Amino acid sequence: MSDPMQAEQAHHGLQAQSDWGWLKDWRASAWSQFAATPWPTRKTEAWKYTPLKSMLGTEWSLSEQPGSATGTVFADWDRTVITLVDGKVTDHGALPEGVSVQLLSKATAEQRARFEQRLAKTLAGDQLFTTFNQALLAEAVWIEVAPETVLEKPLHINQVLSPNANGRAVPVRVMLDLGSRSQMTLVETFASESDGPVFINPVTEIDVGDSAKLTHYHLLLETGDVRHLGSLQAVLRAHSQMNSFHMALGGVLKRKDIVVRHCGSGAHLQLNGVYLPKGKEHVDYHTTLEHEVPHGTSNEVFRGIIGDDAKAVFNGRIHIHKDAQKTLAELSNKNLLTSHRAEINTKPELEIYADDVKCAHGATVAQLDKGSLFYFLSRGISRQEAEVMMSFGFINELLEALDDDPVKRLLRPLLASLFAKEDDLAGHLL
Amino acid sequence: MSENIDQYLKSEYSAGWITDIESLTIPPGLNEDVIRLISAKKQEPEWMLEWRLKAYRAWLDMKEPEWAHVVYPKPDFQALSYYSSPKSMEDGPQSLDEVDPELLRTYEKLGIPVHEQEVLAGVAVDMVFDSVSVGTTFRQKLKDAGVIFCPISEAVHEYPELVQKYLGSVVPQKDNFYAALNSAVFSDGSFVYIPKGVRCPMELSTYFRINEAKTGQFERTLIIADERSQVSYLEGCTAPMRDENQLHAAVVELVALDDADIKYSTVQNWYPGDAQGKGGIYNFVTKRGIAHTRAKISWTQVETGSAVTWKYPSCILKGDDSIGEFYSVALTSNYQQADTGTKMIHLGKNTRSTIIAKGISAKHSSNSYRGLVKMNPGAEGARNYTQCDSLLIGDQCGAHTFPYIESKNPTAVVEHEATTSKVSDDQMFLCQQRGIDAEKAVSMIVNGFCKDVFRELPMEFAVEAGKLLEVSLEGAVG
Amino acid sequence: MLNINDLHARVEDTAILHGLNLEVKPGEVHAIMGPNGAGKSTLGNVLSGRPGYEVTGGTVTYKGQNLLELEAEERARAGIFLAFQYPVEIPGVSNMEFLKASVDAIRSARGEEAMSSMDFIKLAREKCKAVDLPADFLKRGVNEGFSGGEKKRNELLQMMLLEPSLCILDETDSGLDIDALQVVARGVNELRSPDRGIIVVTHYQRLLDYIVPDYVHVLAKGRIVKSGGRELALELEKHGYSWIDEEVA
Numbered sequence A: 001m002s003d004p005m006q007a008e009q010a011h012h013g014l015q016a017q018s019d020w021g022w023l024k025d026w027r028a029s030a031w032s033q034f035a036a037t038p039w040p041t042r043k044t045e046a047w048k049y050t051p052l053k054s055m056l057g058t059e060w061s062l063s064e065q066p067g068s069a070t071g072t073v074f075a076d077w078d079r080t081v082i083t084l085v086d087g088k089v090t091d092h093g094a095l096p097e098g099v100s101v102q103l104l105s106k107a108t109a110e111q112r113a114r115f116e117q118r119l120a121k122t123l124a125g126d127q128l129f130t131t132f133n134q135a136l137l138a139e140a141v142w143i144e145v146a147p148e149t150v151l152e153k154p155l156h157i158n159q160v161l162s163p164n165a166n167g168r169a170v171p172v173r174v175m176l177d178l179g180s181r182s183q184m185t186l187v188e189t190f191a192s193e194s195d196g197p198v199f200i201n202p203v204t205e206i207d208v209g210d211s212a213k214l215t216h217y218h219l220l221l222e223t224g225d226v227r228h229l230g231s232l233q234a235v236l237r238a239h240s241q242m243n244s245f246h247m248a249l250g251g252v253l254k255r256k257d258i259v260v261r262h263c264g265s266g267a268h269l270q271l272n273g274v275y276l277p278k279g280k281e282h283v284d285y286h287t288t289l290e291h292e293v294p295h296g297t298s299n300e301v302f303r304g305i306i307g308d309d310a311k312a313v314f315n316g317r318i319h320i321h322k323d324a325q326k327t328l329a330e331l332s333n334k335n336l337l338t339s340h341r342a343e344i345n346t347k348p349e350l351e352i353y354a355d356d357v358k359c360a361h362g363a364t365v366a367q368l369d370k371g372s373l374f375y376f377l378s379r380g381i382s383r384q385e386a387e388v389m390m391s392f393g394f395i396n397e398l399l400e401a402l403d404d405d406p407v408k409r410l411l412r413p414l415l416a417s418l419f420a421k422e423d424d425l426a427g428h429l430l
Numbered sequence B: 001m002s003e004n005i006d007q008y009l010k011s012e013y014s015a016g017w018i019t020d021i022e023s024l025t026i027p028p029g030l031n032e033d034v035i036r037l038i039s040a041k042k043q044e045p046e047w048m049l050e051w052r053l054k055a056y057r058a059w060l061d062m063k064e065p066e067w068a069h070v071v072y073p074k075p076d077f078q079a080l081s082y083y084s085s086p087k088s089m090e091d092g093p094q095s096l097d098e099v100d101p102e103l104l105r106t107y108e109k110l111g112i113p114v115h116e117q118e119v120l121a122g123v124a125v126d127m128v129f130d131s132v133s134v135g136t137t138f139r140q141k142l143k144d145a146g147v148i149f150c151p152i153s154e155a156v157h158e159y160p161e162l163v164q165k166y167l168g169s170v171v172p173q174k175d176n177f178y179a180a181l182n183s184a185v186f187s188d189g190s191f192v193y194i195p196k197g198v199r200c201p202m203e204l205s206t207y208f209r210i211n212e213a214k215t216g217q218f219e220r221t222l223i224i225a226d227e228r229s230q231v232s233y234l235e236g237c238t239a240p241m242r243d244e245n246q247l248h249a250a251v252v253e254l255v256a257l258d259d260a261d262i263k264y265s266t267v268q269n270w271y272p273g274d275a276q277g278k279g280g281i282y283n284f285v286t287k288r289g290i291a292h293t294r295a296k297i298s299w300t301q302v303e304t305g306s307a308v309t310w311k312y313p314s315c316i317l318k319g320d321d322s323i324g325e326f327y328s329v330a331l332t333s334n335y336q337q338a339d340t341g342t343k344m345i346h347l348g349k350n351t352r353s354t355i356i357a358k359g360i361s362a363k364h365s366s367n368s369y370r371g372l373v374k375m376n377p378g379a380e381g382a383r384n385y386t387q388c389d390s391l392l393i394g395d396q397c398g399a400h401t402f403p404y405i406e407s408k409n410p411t412a413v414v415e416h417e418a419t420t421s422k423v424s425d426d427q428m429f430l431c432q433q434r435g436i437d438a439e440k441a442v443s444m445i446v447n448g449f450c451k452d453v454f455r456e457l458p459m460e461f462a463v464e465a466g467k468l469l470e471v472s473l474e475g476a477v478g
Numbered sequence C: 001m002l003n004i005n006d007l008h009a010r011v012e013d014t015a016i017l018h019g020l021n022l023e024v025k026p027g028e029v030h031a032i033m034g035p036n037g038a039g040k041s042t043l044g045n046v047l048s049g050r051p052g053y054e055v056t057g058g059t060v061t062y063k064g065q066n067l068l069e070l071e072a073e074e075r076a077r078a079g080i081f082l083a084f085q086y087p088v089e090i091p092g093v094s095n096m097e098f099l100k101a102s103v104d105a106i107r108s109a110r111g112e113e114a115m116s117s118m119d120f121i122k123l124a125r126e127k128c129k130a131v132d133l134p135a136d137f138l139k140r141g142v143n144e145g146f147s148g149g150e151k152k153r154n155e156l157l158q159m160m161l162l163e164p165s166l167c168i169l170d171e172t173d174s175g176l177d178i179d180a181l182q183v184v185a186r187g188v189n190e191l192r193s194p195d196r197g198i199i200v201v202t203h204y205q206r207l208l209d210y211i212v213p214d215y216v217h218v219l220a221k222g223r224i225v226k227s228g229g230r231e232l233a234l235e236l237e238k239h240g241y242s243w244i245d246e247e248v249a
């Protein structure tokens, strides 16, 4: 057995604390699977462009207690919030009607039985760090939304790492089951106040029930010495809709594996995302759309701006199964490199086994458009500012497509400050 | 609509007969002695043997690649024979007049001009039969222009400096599993050298024929276009219908020196296996060219044959302002599997590449495009445009696209687009409503789909390619 | 204010302007007409400093300085405005952001104070009304999905906000319905003033019914081949350009 991440101690420590036999077996099986998996190298297709050396050299441990965090990122707006600090739930606002939340760490005997069923039919795929999450899982937040419920306020899962998280691995699982015809907005944010090496390892599982409608944000806002390796699995039931927006800023290494399965026909997915690595950061999005049934539609747009010495990886796979006739699926990935040392590796993939479908993908790596640049200049705007405005516009196109809601208003200034190194350049972005 | 097409079309591989000729085939198996034997049969100099042995030793440590989207029983490399030659060719190359007429008839039957006075007199042909070249036409006329066009086995003797300098310079011996195998056991193939400033006076072509059972064909082609020269080269491939799979592992190397222009076209029609997926050629080929300053390399391929195809004709755009092109039609039917595409490696400034790939899958086949566009840090102002389209015919087949894009230069521009669709009922209806029968309609639509690629083929090939598609598609509409 | 002397210019490898002369004094309105491909847009692009246009000979003086030495944004700040024949779409950048950035840059170059956002929005709304564009166009991406006519009005809107001293309108009237044409004319006439020069490139004499030019020039094969008063436009309307060809030849 190999343990390149030196996490075996943490796993055994966790096991020792629990009297829940089923859970322990579940974690143990994941640990043996993880330990038996050869550590990825450049030759491992799924990790070809994303080296994991920054995961090594730290003996990862789990937090016992949440540290204290100020939690100022993405705060102060009208929502129902569940806050986790260092993977422990610290704040759990009053829940609206139709919503129930259960915590793995506090499950009653009766709840344990239900948890066992839910965890056993895990939607999660076979991803290395999803397995790791299972092996070290101390907390899961399971949200159930009753059929027909329409939530006015967004539900915000606010995950923060405190300064105490230094050297910690923080595996957390969020499960959301949306009843049929329900509607809601889920906002997941990740932030870090730690200044040492931290490893956040979240797994989100979403089941969008028949004709339900979910607006979803998954925002990786951590900066500093952070590794974020996580996954999102979603299942779309018949005629459901999911609009999922992703963003990755900062950090040493970020990788998100997104798998969305069309399991009921007539569902629609809009999957958008932006990645903006700079400095020596590395961001990797691996997305897979599984069209398993007929009449599904998917539209995916990811854009990235890669600066300085940063690297980005995008892999967008569309898989149309044999029976998924009449599928419409499209993917677009556009990238801007803004430095001679920056790097992008992109691979849109189509794998198609049904003939009566329309699928397309496109990927580009380019510079800012020269014609547009001249338009700015001809109006007296400086080249520098024009470049900032155009880069921002390149990303903002995706923000504009969001429903008009508070998230958009919170994101804009965040992005604006990111684009303009000097304040006056950001002047016209607000 | 579809059933009636199915009824009155049936699939037929027209090149599937066997030439009844006495061959000398060495016993199956591969070891250093076999390599020594091949080398001895060709009376090769010591350096050539050493080169082969080096490749063989490297090969022993290599693994067969697994990453392609194809599934097949791995060949048993000890069960294959690595050398087979018509008995009449035992004594080495002969002049055309002395070649066994039965052999020449093989090529005539395939529609290949073997006599210099024939209609397609503008094309010089090298004929490779199993492991040997049986004849090359127009050698004198080419020689007058300074062009060298001969079997590579002959070039090893006649032009050792050129061969030593360039053989393995683009595809090194250890490049990959099949290239290493080829380097160890290659038997014959064509050698071309176009001197400085010369525009080759005619099309050059090689026809490869596998005849003998239980043999592999390992041909090796090396084309060197010196500064400011220009050449267009065509390659065609066929094999008899046999129930066992046969291995074809070729290596093609192109060297385009400054301002040279090489156009390389392939019509690959190896035996694809029968309708149940039995038999057919495993076509595992490494083709690569290197383009120096302002040079241009253009690959065009029409791939309709083979049971399994694994092939990525590539360009290393080393010189500033060099150009790489890849135009491909890959059609799979029955149980064929193809994993094909290209690599464009941009090293020089302002290098440009264009990739147009059309995949057509029918019946139970699987057709993948796999490509790499790489912009190195030095590729200032480089550009790539890629368009990959797949057409599905029937609901049992698969069409896949795996394009890798790697960019390390902010001034380089890469654009990739891919679509997948089927021959739509609307298109079919329109054709039929205008009185065009279904068979014709499909072939028209598919031909239209491939137009951008056919345009790149030399005239006589374009017609042949269109016909080939039609034949390959027979019975596919379902 | 603008003095073009024997201007030669090329795009990529094609020479397009072959010795063009033109003088525009403050307060004057010049109309330039000419067949497709004559070089009219090229002239506008060269004057506004579009990359890719190379001046191979001649001089251009603007307000006493060598215009050709200035960068595109410096020319804009010096008061040169080009209304594009084909306005560029910039998705993701809102019209409002763009206009504010532009007005701020130009005001600050003139030594004027920056406008407050409130004042600016008010002004922009007002000008929108003047060019008959609904105010919600300010929120949309620059020219993104605008119709042909809307793009042209958006150009005019920018011009009215920036108050340039030399306006070059490249076929701002093409593709406009008759009402829009009057809107454009009204806008231009409003800007007409003793210290401002205006160059109007057009194919249609009917625009000149509304914007009465002081001079009409015919640009053909990269040069001004004929100049005259308004009546020249009427002649052209009647006889086409072949008439000029004959006369010049």
Ligand SMILES: Nc1ncnc2c1ncn2[C@@H]1O[C@H](COP(=O)(O)OP(=O)(O)OP(=O)(O)O)[C@@H](O)[C@H]1O
Binding pocket: C011, C012, C014, C016, C034, C035, C036, C037, C038, C039, C040, C041, C042, C043, C085
């Ligand atoms: N980027 C370019 N590359 C090559 N030729 C160009 C380029 N841009 C313009 N041209 C050519 O220059 C000539 C002049 O173009 P220009 O746009 O100035 O004409 P114009 O007088 O404005 O015509 P129109 O009335 O149609 O607008 C045309 O022949 C055009 O094709």
Ligand SMILES: [Mg+2]
Binding pocket: C040, C041, C042, C085, C170, C171
């Ligand atoms: Mg014009």
